[in-house]
Amino acid sequence: MKWNKERLTSYAPQEMEMKWYEYWEKNGYFHQEPENEKEAFSIVMPPPNVTGQLHMGHALDNTLQDILIRFKRMQGYHTAWIPGTDHAGIATQVKVEQQLAKEGKTRYDIGREAFLERVWAWKQQYGDRIEQQIRRLGSSCDWRRKRFTMDETCAAAVREVFVSLYEKGLIYQGERITNWCPHCHTALSDIEVDHEEENGHLWYIKYPVVGEDAYIMIATTRPETIMGDMAVAVHPEDERLRTYIGKKVRIPFVDREVPVIGDTYVDRNFGTGAVKITPAHDPNDFEMGQRHQLPSLMIMNLDGTMNAEAGAAYAGMTREACRQAVVKELEAMGLLDHTEELRHAVGHCSRCHTTIEPFSTKQWFVKMKPLTAAALNAVTTGKTQFVPDRFAKIYNHWLENLHDWCISRQLWWGHQIPAWYCDDCGQTTVSREDVGTCAYCGSTHITRDPDVLDTWFSSALWPFSTQGWPKKTADIQKFFPTSVLVTGYDIIFFWVARMMFMTCEFMKDIPFKHVFIHGLVRDSLGRKMSKSLGNGIDPLGVCEEYGADALRFTLVTGNTPGNDMRFYMERVEANRNFANKIWNASKFVIMNLTEYDDAFVPEAADLTLADRWILTMLNETVQKVTRDLDRFELGEAADTVYNFIWNLYCDWYIELTKKRLYTSTDERNRRTAQFVLVHVLTRTLELLHPFMPFVTEHLWQHLPHTGESIMLAPWPQVQEQWQFTEDAAQMNVLMEAIKAVRNLRAEAKVPMGKRAPIMLKGGTAALTRLLQTYESYFHTLAFADTVTLLKETDGKPENAVVAVVPGVEIYLPLKDLIDVEKELARVQKEEAKIIKEIARLEGKLQNAGFLSKAPAEVIAKEKEKLATYQEKMTSLTQRLQELKNL
Template identity: 55%
Template sequence: MSDKTTMPTTYDPKAAEQKWYDFWQQGQFFKAGQRPDAKPFTIVIPPPNVTGMLHIGHALDFTLQDIIIRTKRMQGFDTLWLPGTDHAGIATQTKVEQKLREQGLSRYDLGREKFLEQVWDWKELYAGTIREQWGKMGLSLDYSRERFTLDEGLSKAVREVFVRLHEKGLIYRGKKIINWDPAARTALSDIEVEYKELNGHLYHLQYPLKNGSGHITVATTRPETMLGDTAVAVHPEDERYKHLIGQMLVLPVVGREIPIIADEYVEKDFGSGAVKITPAHDPNDFEVGLRHDLPQIIVMDETGTMNEHAGPYQGLDRADCRKKLVKDLQEQGVCIRIEDHVHQVGHSERSGAVVEPYLSTQWFVAMKPLAERAIEAQKSGKGVNFVPDRFEKIYLNWIENVRDWCISRQLWWGHRIPAWYCEACGEMHVAREDVTACPACGSTSLRQDEDVLDTWFSSGLWPFSTLGWPEETEDFKRYYPTDVLVTGYDIVYFWVARMIFTALEFTDQIPFKDVLMHGLVRDAEGRKMSKSLGNGVDPLDVIENYGADAMRYMISTGSTPGQDLRFRIEKVEQARNFANKIWNASRFALMNLEGFTASDIDIKSNLGTAERWILHRLNETVREATRLIDSYEFGETGRILYNFIWDDLCDWYIEFAKLNLYGTDEQAKRATQSVLAYVLDRTQRLIHPFMPYISEEIWQHLPHEGESITVAAWPVFDEALEAPEAVKEMELLMDIIRAVRNVRAEVNVPMSKKVELMIKPSGEAEAAIVSRNEEFIRRFCGTSSFETGLGLAAPDKAMTAIVTGAELYLPLAGLIDISQEIARLEKELATLNSEVERVEKKLGNEGFVAKAPAKVIEEERAKMADYAGKRDKVLARIEELRS
């Protein structure tokens, strides 16, 4: 060790972070495969989209994973934390198209090849940015295995899965109602549609019977779709309409004749009991249309513009069409009533456009056979362990009711569908390799399908495609299946379910043993972070101002599995203060470990009570922290580490240690140095997964063996360090010291002023503890005189405190002016009485209680309880002083 200036007065996060991340990278401490005889432990990172910068939600997700992987690495596992990014088809393409629009261009102006060059440039830029952000956060990723969802190996896996599913008849091409994004001009899956509650209208329309004998009333929220109506349906048992079934109606505006049909889909007691049927623009109507062999009339094109089937409205945008059509229908007496109507309207998650149910030829995955296997695995106990377990029910509910998955997207960025069409004979061929000649007729005139696959198709293979599948690579054999997936609860359908059923289908194993679901990061008021609210938090800004360790500690210990986290900058400040507390404690210790080496540490010999106690508390903390991390209870882990470091180590043990460190007993000093070095070393190891930078910086200054704390052994519980008798003794001493300090505070006597202290132990054992620790007590209570004895009598005019094992008396004569102190307390009592009266009056006001928010009323009641509690204490002090 060098002199005490080895550690600067204050901790500089910026300098430490750059230094130690470079050191870890150069030393390849994060690279998997360096412990061939160790048990593997694998996490594959949920790949962030290459759409832009990482946000605070990413910081939470990645920090939790880093805590797990760092702990497992220290526990001796061969750890692999595999990084990577997702091409994010529609999201990334939308970003690049926005950039082109700023230049007055569209992707069609560039053409497919040139446009894709632009997207690859975007990917390289943001993948590099993401990598830099990972480094800033201190993530211990194995960059030698970094993957991207459009990598050659992953593309091979995607084709293999597509071809196999197609060969089994589980991928097919068909015409169905899908979710259509008219802005991005692509199909969307159900889970890419975000529903928003909007104030709209319900339009009541009268369709006249062809024979002129009357009309039927229908209602719709989308009147423009009536132009594609091909029937009106009623319930077969509805007496009002039985006689009309089979008759014809005349569709207003376009004059087309449509039949009245009977179908049990109709709820006869809802509305008029008659429903307009538009097979090309509604999923339920599509099914009705199939049952009755109805025509499928599409009335708008892929941009949401009305087409030739819209008659006089051809060429209008769907929104403009609605306005003009409704006006015309009102003038013709067809639209008889318009009601205000609040309803859920689907919007594209990426473009924000209102989604149109649209009849289109697309590629689909037949989900039922795949889902059945996943359901069977989960219900037989061979499935994934969800944390919290309530998410298992949510997962099962979704896959038990899953519909066929539309996997084709009308985009250019993504995995192109491996299907080729022969221009000569019309045959379609699905293949693993590019088809250059038609297997049916030999023609070389072939055209590949223009569409790409849904992003979630490739990311659903992420846990095994990243490890080399479909090849039986060494990484795949060693690191698959993975151990835990950490992800937000909002993508259990998007991603988690897809990974499970594809893994079972293609690897016969679940992809991960555990799924840890964390919540969303919200602002301090509990609102979702968004650009519109301007309440987003950039993790790099937090790191710049407070350091990576403070941010990591705050978001990880502030989270509970499955629950949302409120981000408060004050909590980051508290985490920074905690880091500074650790730094200052370590710096003090190092000043007193001059010349001390790791080989000098001896925690078996000549240990005093305080030393045995702190080792016991460390031991208990090790056991509990290990259990909590294994249970993914990071908030509780952070709490017990904080309590041990701040309270036990800094506030108590270091203060006790000073007696030996500054004393003349060299044997006691050596024992204290050993324990101090040992406890600080183990403390840095325990806090390291949460605060990697400051723990490495301190650990490197401490007496230690090994290159880096990242690969230092995780502390383990040691039965030999248990010391219940030392705990009992220390608890009595600490209770005495706390009680005396509390009394001092109550009567306004500062620690600089010496007091008389009399202690009456409750028994022989307690008397022995007090007697042999007199020096401790005198020092930490600030006594001028000290007296103890089993038969001690309480003196006159003394403050009394009772703790478990002893009664304490502090004579007040000469210490304070009792009459002056009573006067001060009476003044304080008057203020408290006034506050109590004010709040009582407020809560007794019926108008206030009726109108005020529940939160405000609760706050007033809390004030009342606080003031009343303080008043009772002041009264008790006055009585004690008077007696």
């Protein structure tokens, strides 16, 4: 039996947390080599950007994963939590380009090779920063298995997948609409576009009908794209406009005649019901153009300026300048009917904040339809389960309605596309290895495609590329498929679904058995944390002030799967107090282990009622926490441990052991108390360890234990020899009676240190015997001076307030305890104050002006206040009646 017998000082998390993390990592406790005899439990960490700074979303995500991996490690599973980072194509390239800009250079000035050397150097200098921040949280990742989306292992997987899909005809080049950043000069994925509400305008413009003295009025937010219009569309069932279908209208400025088409995509309730169709500059228009075989005309350059196709008058203008010029000209031509102000969402590049432009450009695409069937089937059949299961509908909807995936990016940092173009025969060679000659004509005049792959392409392979695929490694045989993916609902589309269809295609299996979805961490007002609002909270700062344990416990308690949570610093402080409570309880136990015999195990007959109760409650807690963790109800599990430690072990059991430890002359009784205190505390620390790893390790080491670390200790099991259900029920009766006494004292404002007589009446002979046997509990826990047991025929004592719990009546005589007249005056004064406040709130909530103007959350808070005051009023009325009866 080991234990560190050094004296515990005050709780100081900053001093001990890094110490224990270094101890765990140095001793290799996070790493396990593949062994066949143990069941595996594995997780791949959603890779944060290598440019990243730890934020609350990361902290939540990593805390949930760490809880699961620590739980399963203690249960004896063969665990692997594989960490890693993502190369973050655009984000990282922007960082290095900003460095170059300070030197007065661009990437084109130094060339691709030198630029990539600069990026790798930047990655070496700054790229491991977020890994250190993840360590600060206590994340027990297997850092020996660390991966990077551009390391050699992942690069081999990316090359194999690209070439394989190309050979199957599932990767192709084509012209399609993509999100384009005119500043970064690249296509963007949807997740790289931030849609922000902006003030704009809706311009109503007349398009003359060819051959008639009439016009169709369209409404548009983008008059600068008029020169690229190829049709006007109306809904075929719109009675106002369907007669124009098949006719032509003339586009202003370019004098182009285009058809009026009917398409059910048109929203009859937007604008005039007629919309301009610009296939090269709008994704919906592009799709409509495909359906109606319309031509596509680019009227902008890749930097967002207007090109020659826009007309000589506008060529070279920025989009904004062109818009103003076009509106002015339309007004002069008499074609601008009117303008309306509009609040609408506009897409911006998430990196440089430039307004994105939908462009039709030549890109590489993955055909999605052939890949989605297996991914849909995996969820439909339950092989992969979403937690909560409602997110399966979102997943299915996206896969059932997706378009082909644009995977090429016009960047230099990333996985360069393994395609070479022949200058002589024009063919494209796609190869697993770098090539120097054309595969079709043997020419050496070949050029590699300069584009790189979308970052999501490499991260879509994460569940198997991290484990060494395409090699058949020992890790793949042991840890694949992974057990659970923990991630936020905001990337189900962009990442989860892509991992599913890529893994199903190449591994012929699911990537993970469960997808555990969590929500976002919002500020205390319910707002999303963002730089623009300035409401972000640095988790590292919280760790430094309150400790990582307090932060972790805050993030998991009150957190239900799939739902957003509000972050309150007050809760972090409360959870630091909880850690301090555990510390002080452990300190009390350790201080009372004089002459502790680690070989002593009590017989059942040695146990007091309190012993039997706390051991039984420990069994119930073990059972519930284990069940909730298995169900991914991590918040429920944390609450259960919290309530057991604070409300049962500390507030009740420890108090009942003090007399046995301090004054008992029965050595066996004292040793029994020591045994139960240590046994229950040790098992409880083990239950709490996945949630609060640092403080539990430190205290566990100071208690008698076996093993090197709490993180390797066996997970607590229900112990039938310590199950005393009937005794626990009896203890619960006593506790309810004691709590009733405490409440009566509090309501009567009896000072805590003042002992008071109490009278008890049991409803049955058995209850009366119970109350008599454990009268001492009332002296210890209810500050009883004397305890009088009343007979069933005894009436209510004079000048006493009463409380009733199941089977027991409790009386607290108030004579000599309080000044009745003074207390009556105080309660009446409080009553008058609350009556006034209730009247004010009721008047406010009946005011039509307030209800129509106030935000919903303000009204809800006022209603909540009213309900609280009404509840207080009920209690005061009852209290007044009791005082008047004295």
